[in-house]
Amino acid sequence: MFLFEAKRIFIVIFGALINAVALNFFFISADVYASGFTGLAQLLATFSSEYLNITFISTGIWLLILNIPVGLLGWFKVGRHFTLYSILSVLATTAFLELLPVLTISNDIMLNAVFGGVIGGFGVGITLKWGASTGGSDILAMVISRVKDKPIGSYLMIINGVIIFLAGVLNEPENALYTLLALYVTTRVIDTVHTRYEKVTAMIVTKKTDELQDAIHKKVTRGMTILPARGAYTKEDKSMLVIVITRYELYDLERIINEVDPEAFTNVVETAGIFGFFRKDSN
Template identity: 65%
Template sequence: MFFMETKRFIIVVLGALLNAVSLNLFLIGANVYASGFAGAAQLVSSIFTDFFGIGVSTGVLLLLFNIPVAIIGWLKVGKGFTIYSIVSVICTTVFLSIIPIYSVSNDIILNAVFGGLIGGAGVGLTLKWGASTGGMDIVAMILSRKSDKPLGIYFLSLNAVITAMAGILYEPENALYTLVALYVSTRLIDAIHTRHEKVTAMIITKKAAELQKAIHYRMVRGITILPAKGAYSNEDKSMLYLVITRYELYDLEKVINDVDPHAFTNIVQTAGIFGFFRKS
């Protein structure tokens, strides 16, 4: 358990570092905007600097924007998810203040593409390990869990406002290049995270009742329990059969390790389901 949480923490910090690198080395210098609240903070920072002559750090604005969303995430998504999301936002803010703003290339297309790739990798990795980079990640996660559509769709929709503002306040080209960065990042997020894909878990355990109770407490998923017998040991066991989303795989693994670390679990891809599948 300690090893898993340590690995999760390292992944979250790595995701924050990738987001900061994407912003300070590629996007900010090219006036191309990132996805989510990072892009919103970047845009507001540019507005304060260019129109009011007030220098406000992107990292500080990112931290402020995430306070109300963190409260929503705590109530709607989960405490562990939100705590790691807060860690991600704080680390991103720190990295943004440490890494200098520098344009790696003068080619705006290269900045948009590589900025989108690096930022999308940061968000995707963070989401895959049961956390988020804050802001729109949490909003998109809540919407995705309710409708069962890919996260990338919500990122692209929610970021349309950033694209429009970039085109209105600055050059129209900035909006187009921002759209390129957003498209690249959302495609990579879906490729890494694949939250919309469902999988079937078959868990062989001697602690069916305890495991069922823990899964229902943590995930609110329907479970079918079947009798099973070990062919080698000839012991009576039970098989818990349930369909979950890939987003919930981390939570399921954690529950199994907590309740019955000796359980045998098989995860298979689910091509489709018919009937009731609870989305929250």
């Protein structure tokens, strides 16, 4: 378990390094903005430097400042384990942004938008894949999905819409278009590396029904449906556990299944929409 957590910490720090490379080597020099709180930090750094003549607060420092209240919210509303890794990601990203120089790899703004989006999307994707987040909008999305059971895509779209609009206001109108391109590329790369859908349905076929159900309910606060199942080849009686979860909970679910019943068969599919009661209050 220690080695597993050590590897997880390494992946989170490595993802932060990749994000910092995307920002300092591609986005910042080209005035192209990332998504979420990272993009907001870029906007604040640009505004404070050009209009307020405040140059000592960099993008990394603004990112840390923006994540302080969100980190506190995640600590009390989401869970300490998830939030601790998210805080680690933010701190590491801030440190790398301060340590790495801001370089101009290319003067072509489109190349900066595309390559920055690819590299940044990979950094975010591997961080999410290992059960952490890059902080900011991800933690807000986690809180909203657990409290209101409403689609969080609209909230994230509003944040990114503000970033795209202000990118054109603070710079040239074409910067808004290239920022939109960068956000699209980032999202597509995250789709490839990690399941990005807001909600997914997991169908778990297992012989350890009660043990697996108890383990899942201790960690994931969702209801589930248990159906009888029978192996077509072995003719063994089994059960199918059907549960709808958010993408943030997919890592925890996979870890629980591997610990309780490594021989279980799990099929995870995208959920286009749900009706009825989704959230289960924990006791």
